[in-house]
Amino acid sequence: MAHFYESTLIDTKDGFQCKSYSNEHPKGFIIVKPKYLPRKALKARGLKYRFLFGKCLIRFNLFAKKEKLISIVEEFKKNYPEYIYEDKNKENWYFVVPKNKIKEIHDPKKGLQELLKVPKKDLDDYLKKVVELIEFLCKCGIKTIDLGITHSTLLGNYTPGKSDIDLIIYGKDNGWKILNYLKDAGHPDLHWKTEEEWAEYYQTHKTSESSHFTEEEYIKHMKRKKYEGMFRGNVFTLFTVENPEETWFKWEDETVKRVGLATINGIVTEDYNSHVRPGFYEITGAKILDKHGKNWELDNSIKIEKIVTYSIPFIQQAFKDEKISACGLLELVTSKKDQKKYYRLVVGYFDAYLNERREKEFIKAEI
Amino acid sequence: MVHFYESSMITTKDGLQCQVYSNQHPKKGIIVKPKYIPTKKISSDSLPYRFILGKKVNRLDMWTDAKELKKYIEKFARVYPDYVFESDIHDRSPLFFVVPHEKIEKIYSPREGLRELMSIPYMDLDDHLEKVVGFVKFLLQSGLKLHDFGITYSTLMGYYSRNMSDINIVIYGKNKFWKLMDFLEKNKHKDLRWKNYEEWEKFYNKRNRNIVHDKEIYIKNMHRKRTEGFFKDTLFVLFALEEPEEAWFKWGEERYKRIGFAKFNAKIKSNYDSIVRPGCYEVSNSKFLKERIKIASCPFSSINLFGYLNSNIFIPNFLLIIFIILTTNHKYVPFF
Numbered sequence: 078m079a080h081f082y083e084s085t086l087i088d089t090k091d092g093f094q095c096k097s098y099s100n101e102h103p104k105g106f107i108i109v110k111p112k113y114l115p116r117k118a119l120k121a122r123g124l125k126y127r128f129l130f131g132k133c134l135i136r137f138n139l140f141a142k143k144e145k146l147i148s149i150v151e152e153f154k155k156n157y158p159e160y161i162y163e164d165k166n167k168e169n170w171y172f173v174v175p176k177n178k179i180k181e182i183h184d185p186k187k188g189l190q191e192l193l194k195v196p197k198k199d200l201d202d203y204l205k206k207v208v209e210l211i212e213f214l215c216k217c218g219i220k221t222i223d224l225g226i227t228h229s230t231l232l233g234n235y236t237p238g239k240s241d242i243d244l245i246i247y248g249k250d251n252g253w254k255i256l257n258y259l260k261d262a263g264h265p266d267l268h269w270k271t272e273e274e275w276a277e278y279y280q281t282h283k284t285s286e287s288s289h290f291t292e293e294e295y296i297k298h299m300k301r302k303k304y305e306g307m308f309r310g311n312v313f314t315l316f317t318v319e320n321p322e323e324t325w326f327k328w329e330d331e332t333v334k335r336v337g338l339a340t341i342n343g344i345v346t347e348d349y350n351s352h353v354r355p356g357f358y359e360i361t362g363a364k365i366l367d368k369h370g371k372n373w374e375l376d377n378s379i380k381i382e383k384i385v386t387y388s389i390p391f392i393q394q395a396f397k398d399e400k401i402s403a404c405g406l407l408e409l410v411t412s413k414k415d416q417k418k419y420y421r422l423v424v425g426y427f428d429a430y431l432n433e434r435r436e437k438e439f440i441k442a443e444i
Numbered sequence: 445m446v447h448f449y450e451s452s453m454i455t456t457k458d459g460l461q462c463q464v465y466s467n468q469h470p471k472k473g474i475i476v477k478p479k480y481i482p483t484k485k486i487s488s489d490s491l492p493y494r495f496i497l498g499k500k501v502n503r504l505d506m507w508t509d510a511k512e513l514k515k516y517i518e519k520f521a522r523v524y525p526d527y528v529f530e531s532d533i534h535d536r537s538p539l540f541f542v543v544p545h546e547k548i549e550k551i552y553s554p555r556e557g558l559r560e561l562m563s564i565p566y567m568d569l570d571d572h573l574e575k576v577v578g579f580v581k582f583l584l585q586s587g588l589k590l591h592d593f594g595i596t597y598s599t600l601m602g603y604y605s606r607n608m609s610d611i612n613i614v615i616y617g618k619n620k621f622w623k624l625m626d627f628l629e630k631n632k633h634k635d636l637r638w639k640n641y642e643e644w645e646k647f648y649n650k651r652n653r654n655i656v657h658d659k660e661i662y663i664k665n666m667h668r669k670r671t672e673g674f675f676k677d678t679l680f681v682l683f684a685l686e687e688p689e690e691a692w693f694k695w696g697e698e699r700y701k702r703i704g705f706a707k708f709n710a711k712i713k714s715n716y717d718s719i720v721r722p723g724c725y726e727v728s729n730s731k732f733l734k735e736r737i738k739i740a741s742c743p744f745s746s747i748n749l750f751g752y753l754n755s756n757i758f759i760p761n762f763l764l765i766i767f768i769i770l771t772t773n774h775k776y777v778p779f780f
Contacts, residue, residue: 116563124565128573130602131552133560188498192484195500199493201605231498233603236570 079328080321081107081403083354084181084227084245087174091157094134095174096228098387099355100319103328106162106173110427111137111153114121118156129234139430140284168408172427185225185233185245193221202235203311206266210242210308213267217258223251227316241312245266252317252352256393259303268307270320275299286390289404289439295443302393304352316389317352322438325350325357334409340367341381341422342402345395345442356392357385357421358440359399366402369437379409381420386440388425395442403440405429446695447688448474450721451596451614453552454543458482458524459499462543463597466722467686468695472529473542478504478520486523488516496603534700552601554594554614562590571608572599572678579611579675582636586627592620596683610681621684621719628670638673639666671719684719692717692724706732 085097087109095109102108113134123145125136141149154161160321162173189211197205207230215221225245229235246252259267270278275296278289287295304315319325343360350357363381375381384403386392395401405424411417426440446469454462462476468752469475480494480501487493490512491502506513517539526544531537558580563631569577576599583593594614598604615621639647644663666672671682683736686692710730717724 126568127567128561128564128602131557131600183498191498191500192495195493195495196489198496201608203605204495226498233496233498236606239570239606305508400455414612 079104079107080324082185082245082247082317083318084243084316085185086112086227086231087179087180088183089160089174089178089182091115091178092132093118093160093174094129095172098172100353101324101326101328103162103164103171103173103295105176106171107176108162108171109174110139111160111172113137114153119149121145121152123149139161139427143431143435144234150431160287166329166331168335169333169426169428183227185227185231186247188231189221189226189340192226200384201237203240205243206309206311207242207244207354209266210244210313213262213264213308214244216256216257216262217254219246219249219251219254223247238311240311241310242311244313244315245333246315246317249317249323249349249353252315253349255315256303256317256352259306264308266309267301270299270307272296272300284390285436286388286439288436289441292390294441298394298442306391313424316354319353327351330413332411332413334411336375336407336409336420337371337373338369338404338437339365339407339422340369340402340437341365341384341407342400343384345397345399345401348393348397351386351395352393353424354389354392355385355423357383358395360384360401361419367404369433375407375420376409376418379418379420381407381422383419383421384440385421386425387423388438391424391440392441400443401440402443403438404434405438406434407442446471446474447691449554449614449616450684451594451612451683451685452554453479453596453600455549455552455690456543456547457549458525458547459484459501460524460527460543461496461500461501461601462541465541466691468691470529470531470533470542470695472500473544474548475529476541476543477506478527478541480504481520486516486519488512491516521659531596532697534702536702554596554600556594557600558593558595559590561595567643570606572604572609572611575676575678576611578635579680580613582633582675583613583624583627585631586624588615588620588624592683605677609678611678612683614681614683614685616685617687617711618684618690618716618719621682622716624682625670632690633675635676636673638670641667683721686720692720695723709733738741 079102080100081097081102083097083100086245088094089095092115093111094113095111097107098110099108113129114137116126116133116135119135123141124138127134127136139146159175159178161170163170173225190244192204193208193211197208200208204233207226211221211224214224223246225247226243228243229240230243246255276292279292279295289354290298306313341363343363345358347359359382365375384401403422403424405422406426406429407420407422409423410419424440429435431439447467448464448469450464450467452464454464454474456462459482460478461480463479465477466475480496480503482500483493483500487502490508493504494501526547527541529540529542531540537649562577562580566574566577578596580593584590592615594616595612596614597612598609599612615624641663644666645659647688648659648662673680708730710727712725713728714726
């Protein structure tokens with residue numbers, strides 16, 4: 078097992094730009110989502126192109142039309158098998174960067190420290206906003222060393238007025254500190270979407286995730302989240318990442334067996350890990366609501382203990398003591414150390430974008 | 445001697461981002477102007493700072509305060525000795541920056557970059573790139589081929605700011621460049637306009653051109669050029685590059701001896717090579733206006749410019765402040 082911070086950009090020797098997609102990784106690999114691939118990497122159509130750093134690149138998008146995405150991923154797997162990690166102990170596959178394929182890692186923490194050294198007079202409006210947002214967030218008591226910048230903010234290919242400001246918060250406690258601070262903190266340049274704006278967003282941005290929510294439910298969920306807001310007219314996004322000693326699972330400490338697609342509900346007993354990727358909600362009193370036409374059976378002596386998400390729209394979706402329902406892949410997890418078993422439901426695995434789970438998966442709080 | 449296209453971009457293993465500054469180069473490396481220099485080993489508050497590719501860098505602005513610039517360059521030479529080139533074809537080497545071949549990390553080719561850009565479906569382009577593509581399509585009406593053009597600087601490197609960054613286009617080949625100039629002289633486009641007096645005046649003031657030029661002459665000279673204008677309200681600049689077989693001098697085939705600092709005027713015989721960097725005006729009837737040195741009384745046959753004056757064209761009476769260097773074949777070649 079190995080720790081590597083989530084949301085970190087990695088350039089590979091094959092010209093890919095990838096984003097790490099977990100804080101815990103199998104030995105010798107980093108779980109990633111490919112972000113940009115060279116034009117020649119894939120023949121399959123259905124993805125958009127971008128001109129970045131002098132090259133025509135394919136924007137790898139898991140939300141591309143499903144039938145197209147299936148052939149894109151198939152071709153990718155065939156052309157670049159070394160970027161796919163099949164884990165028999167987890168009965169799943171992941172996009173990865175093998176360590177020997179890493180060309181460059183773009184460190185969000187170092188990037189921010191470099192940015193903060195640049196005199197404000199030499200920054201453009203976008204970067205000034207980034208620095209001022211950082212200064213504002215630090216008022217909650219965290220240090221700039223606990224923050225980072227990523228994506229186009231870090232690489233410099235941002236479009237002022239259009240690109241998000243993507244910030245990383247290092248450490249789960251720090252993550253909650255900032256998210257809680259933002260609930261009440263006022264700043265003349267800080268704006269959270271109003272109910273009307275969320276309603277408009279719901280109507281104009283129909284996604285497979287939002288399709289499980291009525292407009293009213295959607296607004297209720299989104300309004301209380303504080304990981305995405307506007308700072309002086311620019312969208313900002315906060316990603317909390319786990320420090321090495323904080324990871325809630327170790328890659329090689331458990332084996333996983335697939336059970337099947339399920340819809341369940343339960344009560345959230347702990348939401349502390351719900352702001353990272355993968356994040357989870359600890360639950361109790363879980364009940365199976367739907368087996369989606371299959372007749373698998375559970376061992377009644379083993380409890381469903383967790384709802385796990387790799388999907389960012391479902392982080393911070395439910396809070397402690399709330400009733401939660403979710404649809405995803407039900408798995409049996411066995412600890413290698415003491416053979417303790419539990420069930421968990423997982424939303425947002427890579428394979429889910431290619432099959433029926435894509436339209437079915439959700440996490441919802443009864444609020 | 446080595447040919448390498450001017451205006452290409454090179455990133456180095458030491459994190460410098462450099463702009464190729466000549467079409468002819470010594471064997472040791474590529475003559476460049478460092479554009480962005482990391483601030484880890486050397487920095488200067490008199491130079492602007494930028495945040496590029498996750499790093500704080502200084503932008504090497506040659507128009508900043510001369511004393512501070514001198515201090516910075518002296519320190520640069522100590523910190524990055526491999527990047528300063530001592531020319532053995534000059535009796536006293538002018539300042540040349542080079543990227544030694546072994547220090548090259550990546551070369552950004554303007555031609556390759558444009559080819560990549562033009563392969564992107566129009567719907568996937570942002571506003572800035574749409575303008576670039578639109579402008580190139582207009583330039584292609586001149587009869588030149590896509591292969592004859594390139595993009596450079598921030599458009600090529602990908603850190604442009606929409607509505608702020610220039611469109612920098614290079615044209616491969618001097619004949620082709622002149623053909624394009626002729627096309628631009630004779631053709632119009634609804635989205636194309638040339639800089640007006642006030643805009644040149646603004647440029648003159650902003651870029652400290654008053655250090656060497658009289659304002660009115662400068663604006664008059666610049667105003668008639670067809671190398672800078674606006675396309676859909678975005679500034680564009682056109683640069684000519686020499687093809688290998690077009691080089692008007694070959695590095696190492698001449699020797700240069702420095703004579704002194706002088707001011708003179710002359711009649712231009714040919715401005716054909718004045719569009720490239722280094723550019724050259726062939727002159728006759730040269731006359732010293734202010735002589736600080738004594739030299740043999742033979743006329744200048746060419747004026748050789750490294751730098752901003754490279755496209756000062758069609759000037760019948762050409763006045764310059766120059767370094768004069770006596771070449772082995774008795775040409776006087778001033779180097780900037």
